[in-house]
Amino acid sequence: MIAQTYKNWECIVVDDGSNDYTDQLMEFYCERDARIQFYHRPAHKPKGANACRNYGFALSKGAYINWFDSDDIMHPEKLTLQYFAVVKHDLDIHISQSIYFKRTISDDNLNELKSFNFESDLFNDFISYVLKFFTPSSLIKRDFLEKQQITFNEKLHRNQEFEFYIHVLANKAKVTFSDKVLTFVRSHSSSISFSGYAKEKAMSIFYSNFIILQKYPDRINQKSIAVVKDRIITVYSSLLINKDFDSAKEIIDRLSQSLLTNNLYRLKFKLAYFSYRFFNGGNKILRF
Numbered sequence: 001m002i003a004q005t006y007k008n009w010e011c012i013v014v015d016d017g018s019n020d021y022t023d024q025l026m027e028f029y030c031e032r033d034a035r036i037q038f039y040h041r042p043a044h045k046p047k048g049a050n051a052c053r054n055y056g057f058a059l060s061k062g063a064y065i066n067w068f069d070s071d072d073i074m075h076p077e078k079l080t081l082q083y084f085a086v087v088k089h090d091l092d093i094h095i096s097q098s099i100y101f102k103r104t105i106s107d108d109n110l111n112e113l114k115s116f117n118f119e120s121d122l123f124n125d126f127i128s129y130v131l132k133f134f135t136p137s138s139l140i141k142r143d144f145l146e147k148q149q150i151t152f153n154e155k156l157h158r159n160q161e162f163e164f165y166i167h168v169l170a171n172k173a174k175v176t177f178s179d180k181v182l183t184f185v186r187s188h189s190s191s192i193s194f195s196g197y198a199k200e201k202a203m204s205i206f207y208s209n210f211i212i213l214q215k216y217p218d219r220i221n222q223k224s225i226a227v228v229k230d231r232i233i234t235v236y237s238s239l240l241i242n243k244d245f246d247s248a249k250e251i252i253d254r255l256s257q258s259l260l261t262n263n264l265y266r267l268k269f270k271l272a273y274f275s276y277r278f279f280n281g282g283n284k285i286l287r288f
Contacts (some may be wrong), residue, residue: 006079011036014052037127050152071186080181092173096182096227098134116177123169127224137183145233153169157200159208206235213258
């Protein structure tokens with residue numbers, strides 16, 4: 001942040017409960033730069049990036065927001081280029097390219113770069129993963145988020161950024177993309193990943209996809225409906241394989257509330273449920 005060529009910024013750091021030297025480090029920077037502020041996540045807020053992002057947003061005063069993870073790196077001209085782009089073109093969001101790196105940023109990282117790939121419908125392209133981007137690469141107009149009442153879902157343990165941008169794109173945000181790399185995303189062994197079974201993460205994936213069927217039936221196209229339904233089947237299968245029948249029953253109940261799930265689709269879920277419950281198998285029913 002300190003290296004940014006654009007100087008009129010505020011940096012709000014929210015500690016999610018670290019047990020290292022973060023307090024001492026932030027005290028050092030706050031004393032030397034009034035633009036930097038340091039807070040701890042309030043005890044009544046749930047642990048996790050979602051609550052920290054929302055809390056930081058509530059504390060902020062800027063007209064534009066850029067959420068950024070602690071171990072990623074900004075290009076020195078990131079704020080300059082994106083700020084002047086959103087102002088010049090009256091945008092709600094400007095999204096730049098991002099690339100992964102491990103220890104150092106090298107030309108090898110840049111060689112892996114691919115241009116943004118999307119058609120005309122950003123909402124459906126994002127659902128089907130035709131369009132992909134990272135939260136740190138976005139500069140977002142504050143007024144847009146407040147008007148649409150969009151925040152991060154603090155109940156989700158996975159797919160929270162996916163769900164956030166579903167709401168952003170569903171509300172027809174004015175977006176521009178740039179293939180210039182302005183964000184470097186660190187990839188390391190402690191990165192959050194969905195390895196093995198975890199109920200909270202599985203159900204988060206379900207709800208982040210189910211909300212699309214439930215809230216945006218008039219915006220989603222047939223291709224995206226098929227993609228979302230297939231993801232739900234994958235999550236449901238993991239619940240049955242791990243004998244988490246209570247969560248599986250919760251999904252069955254939720255699917256009955258969607259106009260985009262027909263009787264045959266819901267019947268497959270019920271048949272698979274009873275097959276796994278009493279015969280310890282039945283995945284082929286879901287894929288039939």
